[in-house]
Amino acid sequence: MSQYTLNQLGWQGTFQQQISLEELETCLFARVFEHHRTHYLIQTESLDMPLEIRPNMPTMTVGDWLVMSEHHEFVRLLERSTVLSRKAAGSKVEEQLIAANVDTLFIVNSLNDDFNLNRIERYLAIAHESGCEPVIVLTKADQCKDLDEYRSQVNSIDPFLMVETVNALDTDSVVSLSPWLTLGKTVAFVGSSGVGKSTLVNTLMQQQTQDTAGIREDDSKGRHTTTARSLHIMPTGALLLDTPGVRELQIADCEAGVEETFSDIVALTKQCRFSDCKHITEPHCAVINALENESLDQRRLDNYYKLLKEQERNGASIAETRLKDKSFGKLIKSVQNASRSFKGK
Known part of the structure; x- marks a missing residue:
């Protein structure tokens, strides 16, 4: 059984301020680590457990903080510090939650034919709306002959944007992301399939957390590999959230x-x-x-x-x-x- 402090799980002052004295004395506080079709997997300081999704519950997502009774029953959802959402895929117009309480959003784009400023701007709009800090991560730097040109194109969007170029397979290369990967900080990764998100996650986690697949040689597009959102505690103490590759990303209420x-x-x-x-x-x-x-x-x-x-x-x-x-x-x-x-x- 893993033991964590609330700070290690990403607890911050904004959540502490929402807790009553009675809840502090009698309740448990848990974070949503995985979201499945029928249940959530939540993590408290002392245990992880499934929480069945019921009709009377609010809509929740990975990264949310919950108040639980001493008998492990759902009490309420804490107000989020940030929330990432998009228009759900398909023709039906409804909002889909991606993640909650994220401190930094790594917007991953590859340095090949899939490089797309329009897509980066879409993700930036979502990041700015959510309130989390966006960082542009350009992958496959080892395969690119003109890194400065690509960085210049991204900075043409905003000269103050943080832009990092990495080789997702190289541990030394991804060290540049360390300032955002400190104890208790929550980071999320977004980007279309094939840009190297899963490879980057595996390198940062120092283990095979996500399956990976190659890209199609004819158009540099990726094969979709990640199928679910989940939160992982990194060796650095940060909390890492990977999201499925997004082929249809429409903004909503943004x-x-x-x-x-x-x-x-x-x-x-x-x-x-x-x-x-x-x-x-x-x-x-x-x-x-x-x-x-x-x-x-x-x-x-x-x-x-x-x-x-x-x-x-x-x-x-x-x-x-x-x-x-x-x-x-x-x-x-x-x-x-x-x-x-x-x-x-």
Whole structure:
């Protein structure tokens, strides 16, 4: 049986502030380490145990902190410090939780034909919306002849972005990630299949935690290997969360994240002569001027518009769904109350 302190499991002051004196004396605190179809695997200071998923529970995800009774029964979910989410895959518009209480998000992209600035900007929007710190990790550095060019492209998004280039198979190479991998800190890895996430995880964990597979030679795309999200305690004391490769990543309810990711464009729109400028043919348009003097890239502007429209569409649909769910919940509650009143007569 493994013994941990709460700090080793990622406990922070923001969670301590949510605990009552009674709970501190009588309850246990557990973190969700794995999320399965029918249950969660949770970890307390002294034991790990399954927790059956029941209809009356809130939606939870890997990284969440829970209050448990002394009899190991679920009491409540603690408010999250950060939460990573996306639009669920498929046509149905609903939000899917990816991870909670993550301190650093490693956005992994490979230095080959799969390198994609648009995709990096998508992940950045999600990271900024969640509140966690994004770090760009460019893998397969041993196969790249022009590292500086790729780093320069990423820094064109934001000159203050943290960018690290690594060979995921080389223990010495991944040491550059150490500042974010300290005791009790939680880090998550996102990136499309084949960029080397699982290989990187295995190297950092110093063991075969995730299965790996090669990439297709014709297009440098990856074969999907990781199938579930789980939290692992690293040799450094950090907590590592790997996520499945994402082929369809749509943002949802992410307006602030998009605005922060494209803060340079947002600043330009405020300099236009007309407050309702469409940035197409209007005179004294700061956005058009920036395109003409090449201080703004057309690719970046197009991606901004694309993500903004996607966010507006999905965000509105999710808000509508939440409102319907809330109204339905109130209806069920009123019916139950009426039923109780009828039985009492």
